[in-house]
Amino acid sequence: MDSKRNDLRWVLLALVASAALFYFGTGLAPIPLLTWLAPLPVLLVAPRVSGGAAAAAAFTACLLGSTNLWGWSAHSGDLPLWPWGLAASFTFALAFLLVVVVFRGLVRRGRPLLAVLAAPAPWVALMQLVALVSPVGIVGTLATAQADLPVVLQIASVTGSLGIDYLVLAVPAAIAAAVSGHVRVLAVAAVAVVLVLGGGALRLTGEPGPAQRVALIAHNHASWATSVDTPEGRDLVTAYVEEIASLPPGVRTVVLPEAAFGSAEARPAALVEPLRRVAQQQGVDVVTGFAHRTPEVKYNYALTFPASGGEPVEYLKQHDVVSPLGDEEVFPPVTGARLGIAICADVNFRSPTDQYATAGAELLAVPASDERDNGWQHSRTALFRAVENGVPIAWSGRASTQLLTDGWGRVIADAPVEGPTPFTTVVAETPTGPGATPYSHFGDWFPWTCVALAVIAIALPKRGESRHRTARVADAE
Structure with a gap:
């Protein structure tokens, strides 16, 4: 006993x-x-x-x-x-x-x-x-x-x-x-x-590749998918355009959050024209989240506005519980490092990051949206994908965390999205990584x-x- x-x-x-x-x-x-x-x-x-x-x-x-x-x-x-x-x-x-x-x-x-x-x-x-x-x-x-x-x-x-x-x-x-x-x-x-x-x-100790300047921009007080069909939404577009225009010289890629904007139109001129214009004027590739809402379906896109001009290139989120799912990786025609696109919960899965790595991506832009409390945790899931596949990740979180990590999982820049100012903006030199790893190939x-x-x-x-x-x-x- x-x-x-x-x-x-x-x-x-x-x-x-x-x-x-x-x-x-x-x-x-x-x-x-x-x-x-x-x-x-x-x-x-x-x-x-x-x-x-x-x-x-x-x-x-x-x-x-x-x-x-x-x-x-x-x-x-x-x-x-x-x-x-x-x-x-x-x-x-x-x-x-x-x-x-x-x-x-x-x-x-x-x-x-x-x-x-x-x-x-x-x-x-x-x-x-x-x-x-x-x-x-x-x-x-x-x-x-x-x-x-x-x-x-x-x-x-x-x-x-x-x-x-x-x-x-x-x-x-x-x-x-x-x-x-x-x-x-x-x-x-x-x-x-x-x-x-x-x-x-x-x-x-591996040698990083050539670096380019990347900017992450998130509005500190904007809600999910602010509609550009409203005056409030158009004001938000103007504010983002002004923030992009005020970035320091040399920025090549700008990433905004998931569903930074929304609209009932598939390609609203109130969003497309200002972002296309500022991308071309500033010589930057701009990636933003965009929610297109119809009475029947909600689509969760990332739109890339190339610095060279032209129509925005769309990527449809591959892992989502609301939006129809995309099934293709996207490489927009950018002027800097070869850029792949993903959205938020896509990093919770092996694919598409491994597909981008084996296809030669040199940087992954990820518009994201989390709650403030779990922003750090989810951004670190993105960091794991960077290590697993040797690809730097630019993670732009709405109301959560901004993160730039190299292809070895070392944090280059990290900032919570908060504060009394309109924007949290992070700018840093981001080198290309070692590229596809054994995990990328063997899963x-x-x-x-x-x-x-x-x-x-x-x-x-x-x-x-x-x-x-x-x-x-x-x-x-």
Whole structure:
């Protein structure tokens, strides 16, 4: 009885510790170091307590940790708490439960190295499956907290961003295995981490390509898809035109937010003519979000006004829950770096960024729109796509975040969209990146490998325990 009470105390302590670390190590303002520590308390006690207790502690700790999003999600249009916010929380909690169950089973079967290698696999596998079936993709995984640590991010150029999640889980698993008496596993893991981070540091020494000046402009007080069919909308167009005209010399590309303007007309002269004129006069390529609304359908476009003049080139968003979906990448006839176009939630998916990379894009312009609270988090999803595919990204967020990142995921410029002034404008020299990476060419090979490893790892302990039960019965007879 005393032993069970003692186990219960350790389980509860581990649960509370991991929950607190998940709470502060994930979410909208994560602390990177705590993300690595969050799984550790539950992993430490898992081999020493019953399977049910370990599983319950893992699920509850991660679920409680994910409540850091519930306050925002309760009033969010991007991720409403019911049902999507709760679904996300339960998915993360289930994934961590599987991590702990696999780790515990393999350690108790005397396979500590396999436990460390296999434990993160169920998490990666489940995230991969969610990304495939979710209409909005997936954001906010463990990798997000590491988004401002470029040396850690470089593994994504080979594995995709879920390789970062794998690493963040494998390290505490190795520590927990060592504490359980398998010290050599920690040495092996340490060598692997040094190799991964050393490779990342080496990749960061790559020579950037020619730089060009890029500007991001977002109105601090404009609403979604302000109609240019109204005086208010036409005034907003004039204000943007004046802001573009006042940019410093040498700017080659200007990116405005998603749905910066809207209209019942497909190509309203009140928008097209002023932007076409300022683009040609200033010698800049202007990319803006535009929502075309008919009584039946809402189209979510990005329009590019080339510096050379001519009609705007349209791109239709490829991932949207309201607009009809586009299915083509677009390379407007620009005068600077070869420019690809995407819109906001497009970065929640592997494509189209990988398609742009393999087709030779040198810069990706992404008009975006988020809520203020989740703007940083979503902009870092765009940053992952930059690392994965070696393409710089110009992310212009309405009411959220302005971000310029190079093709290695290093932040060049970053600013929240806020303040009493009319605009938040960011201007910076943006070099072309290394270009298409192994991930661009081979895709999600790593997550699918984790799917296979997770299936094997979940099955192995059960078969091993079954054989041992049979052996004990035979000995008794």
